Amino acid sequence: MKNKYFIIPKKKEEKMENVEFLYPLQGFCVGFLKEFSIEEITEEDYIYVNRILDTEGILALKKILDSNKIKGIVFEDLGIVELLKDKKIKKIFYATHATCSKFTAQTYLKYVDYVILSLDITQEEIKEIIEYLPNSIGLFTYGLMPLMYSRRTLIKNYEVHYNLEETNDLWIEEPNTKEQFYLIQNEYGTVIYDSKKYDGRELLNLEGVAFHLLNLQWDNYEKIQDFLKSFETEKSLENWDGFLHQKTIYRLPPKG
Amino acid sequence: MIELLAPAGDLEKLKFALHYGADAVYIGGQNFSLRANAKNFSLEDIEKGVLFAHERGKKVYVTVNIILHNEDEKGLEEYLWNLSRIGVDAVIVSDIYIINLIHDLKIPLEIHLSTQASVLNPLAAKFYQSLGVKRIVLAREATEEDIRNIKKETGLDLECFIHGAMCTSISGRCVLSNVLTNRDANRGGCAQICRWNFEVEGKPNYQMTSKDLNMIPYIEKMIQCGVNSLKVEGRMRGIYYIATVIVTYRRLMDQIKKKTLTKEDTIYSLQILNRCANRESTPQFFQKLPSEEEQYFQGREEISNQDFLGLVLDYDKKEKIVTLEQRNYFKVGDVVEFFGPNLETFSMQIHTITNEQKKNVLEANHPNEIIKMKVEKPLEKYDMMRLKVIDKANIL
Numbered sequence: 122m123k124n125k126y127f128i129i130p131k132k133k134e135e136k137m138e139n140v141e142f143l144y145p146l147q148g149f150c151v152g153f154l155k156e157f158s159i160e161e162i163t164e165e166d167y168i169y170v171n172r173i174l175d176t177e178g179i180l181a182l183k184k185i186l187d188s189n190k191i192k193g194i195v196f197e198d199l200g201i202v203e204l205l206k207d208k209k210i211k212k213i214f215y216a217t218h219a220t221c222s223k224f225t226a227q228t229y230l231k232y233v234d235y236v237i238l239s240l241d242i243t244q245e246e247i248k249e250i251i252e253y254l255p256n257s258i259g260l261f262t263y264g265l266m267p268l269m270y271s272r273r274t275l276i277k278n279y280e281v282h283y284n285l286e287e288t289n290d291l292w293i294e295e296p297n298t299k300e301q302f303y304l305i306q307n308e309y310g311t312v313i314y315d316s317k318k319y320d321g322r323e324l325l326n327l328e329g330v331a332f333h334l335l336n337l338q339w340d341n342y343e344k345i346q347d348f349l350k351s352f353e354t355e356k357s358l359e360n361w362d363g364f365l366h367q368k369t370i371y372r373l374p375p376k377g
Numbered sequence: 378m379i380e381l382l383a384p385a386g387d388l389e390k391l392k393f394a395l396h397y398g399a400d401a402v403y404i405g406g407q408n409f410s411l412r413a414n415a416k417n418f419s420l421e422d423i424e425k426g427v428l429f430a431h432e433r434g435k436k437v438y439v440t441v442n443i444i445l446h447n448e449d450e451k452g453l454e455e456y457l458w459n460l461s462r463i464g465v466d467a468v469i470v471s472d473i474y475i476i477n478l479i480h481d482l483k484i485p486l487e488i489h490l491s492t493q494a495s496v497l498n499p500l501a502a503k504f505y506q507s508l509g510v511k512r513i514v515l516a517r518e519a520t521e522e523d524i525r526n527i528k529k530e531t532g533l534d535l536e537c538f539i540h541g542a543m544c545t546s547i548s549g550r551c552v553l554s555n556v557l558t559n560r561d562a563n564r565g566g567c568a569q570i571c572r573w574n575f576e577v578e579g580k581p582n583y584q585m586t587s588k589d590l591n592m593i594p595y596i597e598k599m600i601q602c603g604v605n606s607l608k609v610e611g612r613m614r615g616i617y618y619i620a621t622v623i624v625t626y627r628r629l630m631d632q633i634k635k636k637t638l639t640k641e642d643t644i645y646s647l648q649i650l651n652r653c654a655n656r657e658s659t660p661q662f663f664q665k666l667p668s669e670e671e672q673y674f675q676g677r678e679e680i681s682n683q684d685f686l687g688l689v690l691d692y693d694k695k696e697k698i699v700t701l702e703q704r705n706y707f708k709v710g711d712v713v714e715f716f717g718p719n720l721e722t723f724s725m726q727i728h729t730i731t732n733e734q735k736k737n738v739l740e741a742n743h744p745n746e747i748i749k750m751k752v753e754k755p756l757e758k759y760d761m762m763r764l765k766v767i768d769k770a771n772i773l
Binding site for chain 1: 444445446447449450471472473474477493494495496497498499500501502503504505507516518519520522523526527545546547549550551552553555556557559560561562563564566571573574575576577578580581583584585587662666667668669671672674
């Protein structure tokens with residue numbers, strides 16, 4: 122494999138060359154099919170904490186990190202920078218929608234080892250950032266793309282309101298565009314994903330990327346090696362390339 | 378002093394917000410701010426707004442809360458220096474680069490951290506404190522316990538939303554708008570997808586719209602928690618909404634300070650605010666996780682009203698005649714109410730209406746027409762007349 126990967130798997134995996142496994146930590150994540158208890162994590166593993174933590178949450182995390190060894194952590198709550206000030210573990214900041222410029226990424230890098238760029242930026246923007254900050258930037262390159270994170274239990278509320286059977290996931294469709302979205306919830310909130318898998322494998326050719334993050338929790342594979350081999354060598358057939366070639370706007374054109 | 382902080386989408390709204398009792402306003406410039414499609418303030422208007430506020434001993438904060446893309450950095454430094462030169466009292470920022478830039482260049486601007494940064498715990502607050510942030514606008518998801526803990530651990534100035542629309546997502550954690558409309562939510566283009574309807578195969582339609590926030594029942598508790606600034610949402614709202622919401626909270630805060638607040642006052646305030654916003658509101662996250670009760674499922678259930686009838690332009694004390702600018706239809710016989718920042722709200726029945734041609738008419742049905750009416754109690758310029766729909770005497 123020519124690239125370095127961080128992979129969110131759906132089961133505990135054996136160590137692999139050029140791959141770090143990133144395990145969503147039970148009780149500290151929202152939006153995953155499978156979370157992993159701290160007992161399952163070894164000092165060779167990275168943990169993923171994507172919750173915006175309340176006071177109780179960050180104190181609970183402190184307790185866990187004080188008594189367990191891990192290799193590193195990917196996180197979204199900047200309280201974790203403060204929490205890990207004196208700990209020698211790799212710190213990777215991943216704000217799914219808040220690191221969109223080279224200036225912002227460079228600033229975060231004063232406090233962490235790596236930054237994973239946000240999802241809503243173009244390939245041109247990514248290139249410019251990587252050139253500016255080589256070997257410090259990770260890219261989310263494959264998997265369901267999280268589009269919204271709410272603290273509310275949005276599936277439960279709907280099911281309670283209509284007296285429906287309780288579930289933890291739901292498919293919804295916007296009737297005009299026919300776009301479908303996938304919701305998944307736990308007690309800490311709800312994540313809405315685009316129903317199409319994001320596939321940014323064209324980013325694999327960029328020089329200077331520190332690593333590529335792949336979320337394989339919704340994929341069928343026998344062996345991760347096989348998945349990666351085909352990911353690196355075959356072309357994407359029907360997946361979605363997100364915002365790589367779709368620049369968003371924020372001012373509406375004048376009326377008339 | 379506990380600050381009442383109002384939104385202002387333009388200079389007129391800024392003046393109304395301050396006139397109706399806000400201690401400070403927050404405004405957006407034409408660049409680097411969310412609400413990109415609001416009218417927003419030119420630098421010249423910001424300067425006028427700051428002058429107007431400072432002359433009255435009040436403050437102006439400017440939102441610079443965009444999430445930057447590479448291309449957005451151009452002009453930022455000059456803009457920040459301009460805000461400093463104008464003398465704005467603080468900038469509200471969410472992108473860490475902008476915080477750092479102000480700090481590194483030693484631009485004399487007080488930094489308030491935007492709610493877009495989603496601070497919910499003391500360690501996150503400490504992190505930003507170490508960057509020079511003086512005040513944090515806490516995430517709307519902050520509970521009473523979170524607020525108390527952050528205050529206790531950091532001593533930072535805390536600002537909390539008390540009223541207005543809510544994002545369904547944690548602020549800044551949503552790009553549904555980007556996907557469905559190509560409009561960038563985090564650069565001010567949000568198309569409010571969380572207020573749309575969705576279909577679910579074999580099940581009722583899905584909606585995730587949050588009811589509005591309304592902290593009337595908990596204002597006293599928020600003050601006890603150590604909140605320094607009570608913030609109202611709504612830079613896109615009109616003057617009637619701003620005036621009604623601000624004067625309601627102003628009175629409530631003053632009554633709390635004087636220890637004269639009654640249950641009747643609280644219920645009346647709630648009813649007035651719900652009517653004014655056209656939709657229901659609840660306290661949301663302060664004491665519990667919002668349930669299905671805090672959401673809409675079948676449309677927004679908004680009932681549009683035309684309660685705002687007129688704006689007072691002048692009052693002739695000798696003749697007891699008010700000059701009003703009409704804002705919505707009213708007629709002889711209607712029971713109306715006058716309210717204002719220095720006015721004990723009172724109601725009366727309309728007996729005469731005189732139009733601009735000095736003719737007595739039965740109805741005021743031309744938008745913005747200037748009319749005169751007999752009103753026994755004295756009024757001031759910028760007081761407002763509304764339809765009387767809630768009778769305080771009938772509460773309790």
